[in-house]
Amino acid sequence: MLRRFLLAGAAAFGVYWWLTATPIVLAVTEPAYTPKLANGQIIFNAGGCPSCHAVPGQPDRLRLGGGLAIPSPFGSFYAPNISPDPADGIGRWTEAQFVNAVTKGVSPNGTHYFPAFPYTSYQHAKVEDVRDLFAYLKTLPKVSGKVRDHDVPFPFNIRRNVGIWKLLFMDGKPFTADAGRSAQWNRGAYLVNSFGHCAECHSPRNFLGGIIAAQRFAGGPNPEGEGWVPNITQKGLGDWSEKDFAYFLKTGETPDNDTASGLMGRVIKNTSQLPAEDRAAMAVYLKDLPPVEGPPRPAKAPK
Structure with a gap:
């Protein structure tokens, strides 16, 4: 019995060691x-x-x-x-x-x-x-x-x-380009989903900290612990035009004259340095995101 237990433990540890190994990386x-x-x-x-x-x-x-x-x-x-x-x-x-x-x-x-x-x-x-x-x-x-x-x-x-x-x-x-889309759309998709890593903040996460794929870009709790990150699909920003998205990425100003602050304010300091054509490409892609219902926001405490 003890031998079986030890063998099972060794096998379980071997599986764990294999699953948790770093991937094979190539020069x-x-x-x-x-x-x-x-x-x-x-x-x-x-x-x-x-x-x-x-x-x-x-x-x-x-x-x-x-x-x-x-x-x-x-x-x-x-x-x-x-x-x-x-x-x-x-x-x-x-x-x-x-x-x-x-x-x-x-x-x-x-x-x-x-x-x-x-x-x-x-x-x-x-x-x-x-x-x-x-x-x-x-x-x-x-x-x-x-x-x-x-x-x-x-x-x-x-x-x-x-x-x-x-x-x-x-x-x-x-990243694989979508042959059915324009070069501009594909450039925007590439920047948003790779280096721009927009979904990392603008998506809800499960209890393990992984992005909930079905609600990608649909907003959720601020990963830094305070506030709420907005839904940037057409469910949340459906009244924004492509020009609104591009202007926001340049200035941090929203169509209703609000201004990005906090973490997003830091992001704008970077996107404002991008070539105008890249901000425009990101805007084309973001405007094309289908509407996705995000997680319910917590009720505000009464004053």
């Missing part, structure tokens, strides 16, 4: 590739890198020393230093390590990154865009300083368990 196979820095800058702004990784409390959005606290139901995460500093940032990373981190959520030492890093969206990015981003990041100022460890309680702090989370919520598929 980038185009050594002759010449990075395009101008495109890297576009990807940098589309991805909103400064929103999380710029040093808090200082005005330079290109000082990517990290340190921003990112609260969540699973604990508080702290954005890492992604400046080119060789000791505290990514200055010693190889291009392949960066591509694997962004698209696979795997660190250079082979461990899982927590999904506070939105690689569930970045997995759909084109490898050449990630390579261009890496080249652009290396042109930015080096910022020294280690970021504190995440404040995540047991069992959520066990990185190995993220392997199972990835099996549930990552499909590993690159």
